[in-house]
Amino acid sequence: LARVALDAMGGDFAPRATVAGALLALAGLPAEHTIQLVGRAAVVERTVDELLAGEFAAHRAHRDRITVVDAPDVVEMSDKPTVVRSKPGSSMVVGLRLQAEGESDAFVSAGNTGAQMAASLFVLKLHGDLKRPAIGTLFPTARGSVVVLDSGANVDCRPEELVQFARLGTVYAQDMLGRENPAVGLLSIGEEAEKGNAAVKEAHQLLRAEPGLNFVGNVEGRDIPLGRCEHDALDVVVCDGFVGNVLLKFYESLAPMLMDVFATELGASREALLAAFKELDHAEHGGAPLLGVKGVSIISHGKSSPRAIKNAIGVALRAVETRMSEHIGRRLADAAAANERHETASTSSSVA
């Protein structure tokens, strides 16, 4: 049984696309799962009624698995992240509060990403000694998906932050992709430990010393599309959010570029090309979990269609069912404890 709170007001096509996405999701999920539509109650109720009276008439049976939760304020796409303090009655804050108070298991929004991050930090808080959350994105490769993180939540990362991304990405790959002992690579400009910028070189040493991490060393840009580095498979690629975001957007725009370049010759391969880039399609993966918060907060694309919202709800459920957040909390606590033991040991030995 899981209760997913959906920001009914979030996204360019809300509330119609969000409510429709909720109805699509319920139709495909076991009956014990329910959805809380958070937003201006009158608007949301009306949208539900309209859809059930019209094109979603076949979904009427799921009406009682929907609860409408009133949230009088709306976060606009142009609002600054600080809006979450000035609009405590917004669907984002209200939706996340349900989870903090044990009334809900996950939150999904296609609204203002900066505001969602701020609200998630503010309401759910971060695990352990984490300073910032991260966003992991799935990149399609020749050998399945690779998790690239951070893909935009953090720029100018310190080495310790890159190490935290490795821990977060490991749990993500385990729980969301089912990889057993995820191979983690550090993105750099050469395989050798001494290659890279200052933060990466230091992170390399820290990652090498990290217990319980399957660190395969530095990987290069070329290893991502191949889904492997020279000697190993590759499940997680760690980088700062500047590099990750540039790569993500670069990759996303390649499919249209290739279509354009060989439009005439493409013919039957058109579908194959689209399939190759399918995982980069936000509607396909639905949303990316904000990693590091105590709970589940799924970030969806502002242009999410009903199908994208449905898939985002699926991502939220998988995160709830696999207890990803709990696993992240445990992993970060273990790492902190190991570091402390290590420091104590160093101190004792230097005293001795």
Next chain:
Amino acid sequence: LARVALDAMGGDFAPRATVAGALLALAGLPAEHTIQLVGRAAVVERTVDELLAGEFAAHRAHRDRITVVDAPDVVEMSDKPTVVRSKPGSSMVVGLRLQAEGESDAFVSAGNTGAQMAASLFVLKLHGDLKRPAIGTLFPTARGSVVVLDSGANVDCRPEELVQFARLGTVYAQDMLGRENPAVGLLSIGEEAEKGNAAVKEAHQLLRAEPGLNFVGNVEGRDIPLGRCEHDALDVVVCDGFVGNVLLKFYESLAPMLMDVFATELGASREALLAAFKELDHAEHGGAPLLGVKGVSIISHGKSSPRAIKNAIGVALRAVETRMSEHIGRRLADAAAANERHETASTSSSVA
């Protein structure tokens, strides 16, 4: 008339591939152009004789356009860049010295890139107040090529260095690509001036204030494959060498990845796909000029084939003919003078 010095010992397939490349190049060039083969004289002479006696017999007429210049030392691929000081008799140092002494117009090497950079700095020196050279790489896009720089010579760049890349890239695009008023974008994670890491945010302000630069603002990863940003064409993309190198290697490995993913469906589109990525093929573009040195130093891929060497010699000639280095020197001097005037003006006005 141009004299190109070729590092006959540089690259994985030297001296056979380099000498063969020189013969191919001469056959395609006007008779006034000559090539200086720099390396162990006995080895190089023997290779020339063997090739002219065998598969390159048809090229015998060009023999007198080749001079062999002896260089007893050889830089190995595994040598550190500092090797250029311990091996002053290497083909790299000897080849570049010819240019510094007015005996040659350009240098081309497929050898150790780090050593070539160090030797170029050491022998040719840098223009004006430049601290480091940069490498510009051509990225194929839906609308022709875009110059991305730096693509690997510099990591942890200061804002002023990013501005220098903009100047270097502008001259590169003008002289090597024939773009009239190259549009320069600053790679970031959002179009807004306040988006990006610390260095990028400061560079944005500096670029905006730079006279005589066609700065179109921040561009995102998605704009590169499209070859344009929202309102403008795009000729030059400025980024630090970490991001540029990651992107370059990522892009280079996409063609094989896509082949792999839709191998069976590809059929006739296979050639079209390869054509789309052709410009990323090092054999096709031959080499990248090391930008900022006083002279011409072309960096070729270690795995260069004879055709790649031939094309690199073509790149060298274009740089000589368009006087790219001279234009870079003038542009940097103008920028330095403008900055000085600006500072003087600021000082006077603050005194007044």
